[in-house]
Amino acid sequence: xxxxxxILIIGGTGYIGKFIVEASTKAGxxxxxxxxxxxxxxxxxxxxxxxxKSSGVTLFYGDLHDHESLLKAVKHVDVVISAVGSLQLxxxxxxxxxxxxxxxxxxxxxxxFGNDVDRVNAVEPAKSAFATKVQIRRTIEAxxxxxxxxxxxxxxxxxxxxxxxxxxxxxxRDKVIIPGDGIPKAIFNEEHDIGTYTIKxxxxxxxxxxxxxxxxxxxxxxxxxxxxxxxxKIGKKLERIYVPEEQILKQIxxxxxxxxxxxxxxxxxxxxxxxxxxxxxxxxxxxxxxxYPDVKYTTVEEYLDQFV
Numbered sequence: 293x294x295x296x297x298x299i300l301i302i303g304g305t306g307y308i309g310k311f312i313v314e315a316s317t318k319a320g321x322x323x324x325x326x327x328x329x330x331x332x333x334x335x336x337x338x339x340x341x342x343x344x345k346s347s348g349v350t351l352f353y354g355d356l357h358d359h360e361s362l363l364k365a366v367k368h369v370d371v372v373i374s375a376v377g378s379l380q381l382x383x384x385x386x387x388x389x390x391x392x393x394x395x396x397x398x399x400x401x402x403x404x405f406g407n408d409v410d411r412v413n414a415v416e417p418a419k420s421a422f423a424t425k426v427q428i429r430r431t432i433e434a435x436x437x438x439x440x441x442x443x444x445x446x447x448x449x450x451x452x453x454x455x456x457x458x459x460x461x462x463x464x465r466d467k468v469i470i471p472g473d474g475i476p477k478a479i480f481n482e483e484h485d486i487g488t489y490t491i492k493x494x495x496x497x498x499x500x501x502x503x504x505x506x507x508x509x510x511x512x513x514x515x516x517x518x519x520x521x522x523x524x525k526i527g528k529k530l531e532r533i534y535v536p537e538e539q540i541l542k543q544i545x546x547x548x549x550x551x552x553x554x555x556x557x558x559x560x561x562x563x564x565x566x567x568x569x570x571x572x573x574x575x576x577x578x579x580x581x582x583x584y585p586d587v588k589y590t591t592v593e594e595y596l597d598q599f600v
Contacts, residue, residue, distance in 0.1 A: 305327060
C-alpha cells in the first residue's frame with residue numbers, strides 16, 4: 293500500500309461512482325466513501341454500501357451540506373474524487389471550500405465524466421448543465437487547487453444497449469433513427485474502464501492540472517459506422533431514418549425534463565461532433581489509452597457482442 297494515495301469518493305453510490313470505488317480498491321488505494329446515513333437503509337444503495345465494506349472501503353457518514361463531516365473526511369485523505377449527480381453539481385463549491393480549509397489535498401477530481409465542457413456547442417438545457425461544470429472548473433482554478441478533469445465521453449451502458457434508440461432495451465433489428473447525418477464521430481467507453489483510467493490518473497504527474505480524455509481508438513464511431521457494425525454482427529441491413537437538426541431542436545423544446553437534456557446532449561455529440569471536433573493539445577490535455585497502454589479496455593465491438 294506504500295506510496296498509494298488515500299482516495300475519498302463522494303457520490304460513490306451513484307451511476308459512475310460505484311465503478312470508481314471498485315477501481316480504487318482493486319488498484320490497492322486506501323479507499324474512503326462519503327455516504328449519507330439514509331443511504332444505508334435504501335434497498336439499492338444499502339446493498340452497494342455492504343459491497344463497499346466487504347471490499348475494504350472505509351465509510352464516512354455525512355453529505356455536502358454538513359461541513360464538519362465533509363471536512364473530517366477530506367482531512368483524512370490525499371485525493372478527493374467527486375462523482376455527484378447532475379442536481380448536485382453546483383453544490384461542489386462546498387467540497388472546494390472543505391478542500392481549501394483542510395489544506396492537505398494533493399488532487400481534486402470534480403464530477404465531470406462526459407464531454408469536455410470547455411469545448412462544447414450545446415443548446416439548452418444541456419448548455420446550462422455544462423455551464424455549471426465550467427463554473428466549478430473555474431472556481432477550482434481560482435482557488436489554486438490541484439486538479440484533474442476526466443472527460444470520459446459517453447457511458448457505453450447508456451447508449452450502446454439501445455444504439456441510442458428511445459425506449460429500446462436492446463439494439464434495433466429493423467429500423468434505426470439517426471440524429472443529423474450520422475457523420476460526426478462519438479466515443480463510447482465501458483464504465484469499468486472509466487473507473488480504471490480515472491484511478492490510474494490519481495498519482496500520475498502527467499495528469500496534474502490537465503484534462504484526461506478517454507479516446508481509445510477502437511471506441512470512436514460515427515452513428516453511421518455504429519449502425520454498420522451492428523448490421524455486420526446480425527447479418528441484416530436496417531432501415532436508416534435520418535432526423536434533420538431543426539427537427540431535433542424542436543423535439544428538445546417539446547420534451548419534458550429530464551429527457552430533453554438527453555436529447556440536447558445527443559445533439560451536441562452526434563450533430564455537432566463535440567466529443568471529437570478538436571485536437572487534444574499538450575497544453576491542456578492528455579489521452580488515457582496512450583498514457584496507459586497496459587489497460588485492456590472493452591471495445592465497442594466486444595460490448596455489442598452481448599446483444600447479438
